[in-house]
Amino acid sequence: MSGIEETSNVSSEFQEERSEEEVEEEIGYEDPFRYVFYRDRKEWADLEPVPQDDGPNPVVKIAYSDKFTDVYDYFRALLKNDEKSDRALLLTAEAIELNAANYTVWHYRRVLLQALEKDLREEMRYITTIIEDQPKNYQVWHHRRMVVEWLNDPSEELEFIAEILSQDAKNYHAWQHRQWVIKEYKLWDSELEYVEQLLEEDVRNNSAWNQRHYIISHTTGYSDPAILNREVQYSLKQIKKAPHNESVWNYLKGILQDLGLSSHPGLLEQILELKETHCSPYLLGFLVDIYEDFLENTLEHHEEVLSKALELCELLAREKDTIRREYWSYHDSIATSSPNEIGPVLRNTIIIFFNFASTNL
Amino acid sequence: MGTQVKDVVIKSDAPSALLLDKHADYIAAYGSKKDDYEYTLSEYLRMSGIYWGLTVMDLMGQLTRMNQQEISDFIKSCQHDCGGVSASIGHDPHVLYTLSAVQILSLYDNVNVLDVDKVVEYVRGLQQEDGSFAGDKWGEIDTRFSFCAVATLALLGRLDAINVDKAVEFVLSCMNFDGGFGCRPGSESHAGQIYCCTGFLSIAGQLHQVNADLLGWWLCERQLPSGGLNGRPEKLPDVCYSWWVLASLKIIGRIHWIDKSKLRSFILACQDEETGGFADRPGDMVDPFHTLFGVAGLSLLGEGQIKDVNPVLCMPEDVLERLGLHPDLLS
Numbered sequence: 071m072s073g074i075e076e077t078s079n080v081s082s083e084f085q086e087e088r089s090e091e092e093v094e095e096e097i098g099y100e101d102p103f104r105y106v107f108y109r110d111r112k113e114w115a116d117l118e119p120v121p122q123d124d125g126p127n128p129v130v131k132i133a134y135s136d137k138f139t140d141v142y143d144y145f146r147a148l149l150k151n152d153e154k155s156d157r158a159l160l161l162t163a164e165a166i167e168l169n170a171a172n173y174t175v176w177h178y179r180r181v182l183l184q185a186l187e188k189d190l191r192e193e194m195r196y197i198t199t200i201i202e203d204q205p206k207n208y209q210v211w212h213h214r215r216m217v218v219e220w221l222n223d224p225s226e227e228l229e230f231i232a233e234i235l236s237q238d239a240k241n242y243h244a245w246q247h248r249q250w251v252i253k254e255y256k257l258w259d260s261e262l263e264y265v266e267q268l269l270e271e272d273v274r275n276n277s278a279w280n281q282r283h284y285i286i287s288h289t290t291g292y293s294d295p296a297i298l299n300r301e302v303q304y305s306l307k308q309i310k311k312a313p314h315n316e317s318v319w320n321y322l323k324g325i326l327q328d329l330g331l332s333s334h335p336g337l338l339e340q341i342l343e344l345k346e347t348h349c350s351p352y353l354l355g356f357l358v359d360i361y362e363d364f365l366e367n368t369l370e371h372h373e374e375v376l377s378k379a380l381e382l383c384e385l386l387a388r389e390k391d392t393i394r395r396e397y398w399s400y401h402d403s404i405a406t407s408s409p410n411e412i413g414p415v416l417r418n419t420i421i422i423f424f425n426f427a428s429t430n431l
Numbered sequence: 432m433g434t435q436v437k438d439v440v441i442k443s444d445a446p447s448a449l450l451l452d453k454h455a456d457y458i459a460a461y462g463s464k465k466d467d468y469e470y471t472l473s474e475y476l477r478m479s480g481i482y483w484g485l486t487v488m489d490l491m492g493q494l495t496r497m498n499q500q501e502i503s504d505f506i507k508s509c510q511h512d513c514g515g516v517s518a519s520i521g522h523d524p525h526v527l528y529t530l531s532a533v534q535i536l537s538l539y540d541n542v543n544v545l546d547v548d549k550v551v552e553y554v555r556g557l558q559q560e561d562g563s564f565a566g567d568k569w570g571e572i573d574t575r576f577s578f579c580a581v582a583t584l585a586l587l588g589r590l591d592a593i594n595v596d597k598a599v600e601f602v603l604s605c606m607n608f609d610g611g612f613g614c615r616p617g618s619e620s621h622a623g624q625i626y627c628c629t630g631f632l633s634i635a636g637q638l639h640q641v642n643a644d645l646l647g648w649w650l651c652e653r654q655l656p657s658g659g660l661n662g663r664p665e666k667l668p669d670v671c672y673s674w675w676v677l678a679s680l681k682i683i684g685r686i687h688w689i690d691k692s693k694l695r696s697f698i699l700a701c702q703d704e705e706t707g708g709f710a711d712r713p714g715d716m717v718d719p720f721h722t723l724f725g726v727a728g729l730s731l732l733g734e735g736q737i738k739d740v741n742p743v744l745c746m747p748e749d750v751l752e753r754l755g756l757h758p759d760l761l762s
Contacts, residue, residue, distance in 0.1 A: 138468075138471055138472070139471060142474075146521045149521060168472075169472055169475065171475055171476075172474075172475040172522075173475060173522070173523065173525065173567075174475065174517070174518075174521070174522040174523045177523050177567075177569060208571070212569070212571045240663075240665075240666070242614075242618075242619065242621065245618070245619060246614060246615065246618055249615070249617050249618065250615075253617075274664070274665045275665070276619065276663055276665055277619050280607070280613075280617075280618075280619040280620070281619075283607075283608050284617045287617075288617075314436075316652060316664040316665070317664050317665070320608075320609045320649070320664070321608070321609075323609075324607075324608030324609050327608075327645075392690075393654055393656070393658075393690045393693060394651050394652075394654070394688060394690070396687045396688050396689075396690075397647075397648065397651050397688040400688070
């Protein structure tokens with residue numbers, strides 16, 4: 071079968087002294103998988119084929135399409151007869167090779183694997199090869215998950231997924247599978263280390279930042295102030311490495327927003343320091359968010375904070391992030407109309423913090 | 432301050448005028464050569480392919496060029512005993528293709544080609560204990576399927592068939608720290624999933640649960656200097672995100688946060704002046720999927736020559752008007 075694919079545009083090499091049809095007739099065996107091109111059929115030998123001139127390798131393309139139809143014609147025949155056999159399993163592999171996105175073929179393959187009680191370890195080897203070849207396809211990953219579940223054995227998964235991610239570190243399917251394996255089989259322990267390694271390689275990898283959040287949320291959580299501060303400092307360190315990085319800013323905002331951006335000790339000071347040496351539209355936008363959080367939570371220095379926020383919004387709209395000027399003018403109005411209701415204890419806490427930071431404004 | 436922004440550069444000779452007639456011709460002729468390789472290869476999603484083609488034709492006022500009878504017969508032969516609909520004849524049923532079939536028949540005002548009660552039964556049977564939806568009997572869980580389920584039932588007026596509260600609970604559990612949504616709880620935010628989840632919440636009447644400012648920010652951050660939109664940070668722009676991102680923004684009332692004229696230029700540059708149709712980005716090969724979402728995106732941007740498209744269901748507004756369907760939108 072693979073011989074056909076390799077030599078499909080050089081049919082003369084494929085011919086034997088007797089045609090394969092003659093051999094088959096003699097031994098009384100019909101191999102339904104062997105595709106015979108018209109040019110190989112003796113009853114068409116009197117005609118000279120005229121290849122279509124519609125692009126590179128037209129003969130190969132048409133032949134491939136014919137083979138596709140032929141394989142799927144036989145697949146449909148098997149389905150219709152509900153045939154459960156080894157040759158059916160082999161055919162599903164051929165059909166998958168032609169179109170790994172065909173979910174019906176994958177379904178049938180799973181039915182066959184169970185009905186024929188096939189060796190699932192071998193199936194793992196098979197699906198590994200398929201995914202390596204076509205890693206961006208829902209069906210192949212779902213199939214792998216099913217096999218892992220049937221075997222109840224995740225031992226190869228983290229290494230395998232890491233290998234796939236080494237080819238494309240943002241493969242959405244690979245990450246879903248990784249999250250499932252880790253959660254299902256409680257393989258949390260070394261994942262943070264893995265995430266850090268990926269972020270070393272590419273600090274802008276949004277999938278890795280998402281994974282970081284996933285791991286920490288499911289293990290220590292962020293409620294311990296030491297952990298939260300560790301993450302804040304880690305984020306600031308990555309910002310210094312690559313200031314223009316949407317993911318790290320989303321992460322920083324994400325982990326602080328429940329408590330309030332202005333509530334984290336020393337953060338404003340650190341951001342203002344970074345502004346001098348590692349500025350970016352994200353940093354300026356983050357400052358706007360901090361100031362807005364202040365405005366919502368304190369009456370003190372209201373005019374000053376407000377004017378700073380508005381100044382930044384204008385800078386972003388006019389110069390630093392003009393494509394999102396509508397967003398920045400929205401923040402103009404948010405800042406201006408911030409509510410000023412707050413309890414006295416919280417208010418005093420914020421005033422103390424704000425006075426500490428205000429010398430830097 | 433070195434910035435490596437992943438983006439495309441639009442060439443000065445890229446198309447800048449809308450070529451609707453060419454797109455209509457492209458779609459009308461698509462699939463007429465049934466032995467075309469690409470066509471054969473995409474059989475496993477044929478039902479969705481038909482939905483994309485018909486919807487874009489309707490948006491361009493050209494639906495009559497398509498063969499309603501042939502399509503209706505095809506759909507009828509794709510409904511299985513369990514009630515679900517498959518992508519094509521001889522394929523297994525799936526919620527994705529069940530939705531596409533119902534959408535197509537809604538365009539034709541002819542849902543009774545299907546056994547509607549059985550469709551409802553099929554969709555109901557896919558809901559899991561935690562409120563999520565499987566795509567089919569093999570159990571893959573994804574918020575895409577939550578959207579397909581409620582969209583199907585909404586079009587049939589049968590939303591009562593499922594546990595909406597539980598379904599909402601699951602979708603909300605997929606909300607991330609950045610305001611976005613992924614395919615399952617914890618999954619990375621992705622514009623396609625965000626469209627499905629905001630669309631879901633709209634149909635379920637729960638849009639107030641979205642953090643519209645935070646999500647709106649994440650969504651408008653998808654716009655790159657070329658004007659095109661990507662699907663998540665540090666990815667290239669793709670015209671289909673003009674739909675997933677833009678429709679989401681429309682649903683949450685923040686569509687004005689996108690630079691409309693820059694996006695329009697990007698979408699127009701994705702046209703192929705020779706063949707008609709839209710590609711994922713300028714210069715690439717066209718296909719019906721990107722053609723629908725390019726045209727639908729332009730409709731959301733207010734293009735006069737294109738019918739209004741509904742941002743939740745990606746169908747012409749006049750069809751939903753006829754059905755009396757007005758999914759919520761935030762203002």
